[in-house]
Amino acid sequence: MKFYINKQVTKLFSAALLASSLTACDDFLSIVPLNEVVLENYWTEEADVTSVVNSCYAQLESGDCLKRMLVWGELRSDNLTTGAGAPQDILRIAEENLLETNGYAKWESFYQCINRCNTVIHYAPQVQEKDPNYTEAEMKANIAEVTAIRSLCYFYLIRTFRNVPLGDRTIY
DSSP states (O other), X not given: OHHHHHHHHHHHHHHHHHHHXXXXXXXXXXXXXXXXXXXXXXXXXXXXXXXXXXXXXXXXXXXXXXXXXXXXXXXXXXXXXXXXXXXXHHHHHHTTOOOTTSTTOOOHHHHHHHHHHHHHHHHHHHHHHHOTTSOHHHHHHHHHHHHHHHHHHHHHHHHHHSSOOOOOOOOO
């Protein structure tokens, strides 16, 4: 009889444990990772907008963007000259021969900056509605800043390649 009761208690305990673990799955799936930024929790205050505006400037100041601005602008305008040991890609650009196989014909860093600017333009009005400390004037100033940065990126791209995709204004 004692063995039968222990077996029953073990079955009940196992069933209760199984049931509680199954109901915990919904809670487990809704847990937000601590080491990641979740979109729903990010665009809530002025500091979030300021952070992304600063990242637009940082992307524009990245070595990749600056190097291409120098090569696409100054080198092609005769303000700089090539030396004896200049790489073939630089020599080709100095001869106004910019092919897609050239290492300097990459657009990624500019379009990353453009995407960040588009993201600010998209989310800043939503933040202004949520955060009472984020005034409409500050929002318009932030949008004006990133519009100018985005325009500068397009200026370099169009001046260098003429026809460039304007993008679909996708927000990531």
